[in-house]
Amino acid sequence: MGEGDKLLISADRNPNTRGAxxxxxxxxxxxxxxxxxxxxxxxxNVKTVLTLNEDLAAAGLSAEQLAKAKIIxxxxxxxxxxxxxxxxxxTHTVFEKNGTFINQQFRLQKFQAAVPGxxxxxxxxxxxxxxxxxxxxxKLGFDIATLWSALSSEIKPLAGLSFATIPETGTxxxxxxxxxxxxxxxETLHFKPAAKS
Numbered sequence: 001m002g003e004g005d006k007l008l009i010s011a012d013r014n015p016n017t018r019g020a021x022x023x024x025x026x027x028x029x030x031x032x033x034x035x036x037x038x039x040x041x042x043x044x045n046v047k048t049v050l051t052l053n054e055d056l057a058a059a060g061l062s063a064e065q066l067a068k069a070k071i072i073x074x075x076x077x078x079x080x081x082x083x084x085x086x087x088x089x090x091t092h093t094v095f096e097k098n099g100t101f102i103n104q105q106f107r108l109q110k111f112q113a114a115v116p117g118x119x120x121x122x123x124x125x126x127x128x129x130x131x132x133x134x135x136x137x138x139k140l141g142f143d144i145a146t147l148w149s150a151l152s153s154e155i156k157p158l159a160g161l162s163f164a165t166i167p168e169t170g171t172x173x174x175x176x177x178x179x180x181x182x183x184x185x186x187e188t189l190h191f192k193p194a195a196k197s
Contacts (some may be wrong), residue, residue, distance in 0.1 A: 001032035001184065003090030010104060010185035018056035018102035021178050022157050029181055033060035041065045048072065050131070051090075074127050092117040092126040098144045100166065104185055108158075110166045131149060 007086035012029075021027045038061050040046040048070040049056070056066060066084040073085035077094045096117040100110045110140035117123070129142040140150055148163040157173045 004185055005186075012184050015103065015123075017183075018104065018106055018175060018178070019100070021181075022102055022106075022173065022175065023151065023155055025174070030182065033062060038065050039060065041069050044068075050074065051081055052128075053077070054080045057084075067142040074124055076121075080189065089127050090118075090121045091127060092121055097123045097125075098163070100148075100163065102173065102175075103170075103182070105172065106178075107164060107172050108161070109170035110163060132175040 001009055003009075013019075015029075017029065022074070027033075034056060037046065037049070037056075037067045041049075041061070042065065050072045051074070052117070053075035056071075063084070065082065070087075071081060071085040071087070072087045072101060073082040073091045074091055075082065082088050092113075094111065095114045098110070098112045100108060102108050110187055117182075123142065125144075125147060126142045129140045129147075133139045138150075140146060144163045147160070152158045152161050157175075161171070161190075
C-alpha cells in the first residue's frame with residue numbers, strides 16, 4: 001500500500017491483486033500489515049514461511065518474529081526478509097519471464113521476457129511447481145502454456161483463454177463478483193460492472 005492520487009496512482013501498489021482474487025489465492029483484500037501472520041508466529045502456530053518477492057519486515061514483522069520462523073525467500077531483491085531467510089532461491093525479475101496480471105479494471109494482460117535471466121536464477125514458476133509437487137500436489141509443467149492450460153480449465157473466469165490467445169491489448173474478464181470489496185484506489189480506477197439492461 002502507498003499514497004494514491006485518486007486519479008492514476010492507486011494506493012494498492014500490487015499490480016495483481018485482482019489476479020489473486022480471480023484465481024482464488026485470496027478471498028478478501030490484503031492488509032498492508034501482516035498482523036495475523038505475526039500473531040501466529042508469536043503463538044508458535046507458524047513454523048515456516050514461504051515468501052515470494054515480499055519483504056515481511058516492511059509488512060510489519062519484527063526481526064524477532066522473522067527469527068522465530070524458518071523463512072524461505074523466493075525472489076529477486078535483497079531485503080530484511082532475504083537476510084533473515086534460511087533458504088534463498090533467486091528467481092527472474094518480471095523483465096526476464098513471461099506472465100500475466102489482472103489490473104484494476106479487471107483487464108487480463110500478458111507480458112513477455114525482454115531480457116534473459118541472470119545466471120543461477122530460475123523462473124519462480126519452476127520453483128513453485130517443484131515445491132507443490134514435493135509436498136504432494138499436482139505435478140504441473142512450469143512453462144507458461146502448461147500453466148495457462150491448468151488455469152483456464154480450473155478457474156471459470158479464465159475458461160477458454162490461453163497465454164497465446166490473450167490479445168496484446170488484454171481482455172476484460174468478469175470481475176463483478178468482487179465489486180463490493182472496498183478497493184483503495186480512487187473512483188477513476190475502481191471497477192464498476194456494466195449496468196444490467
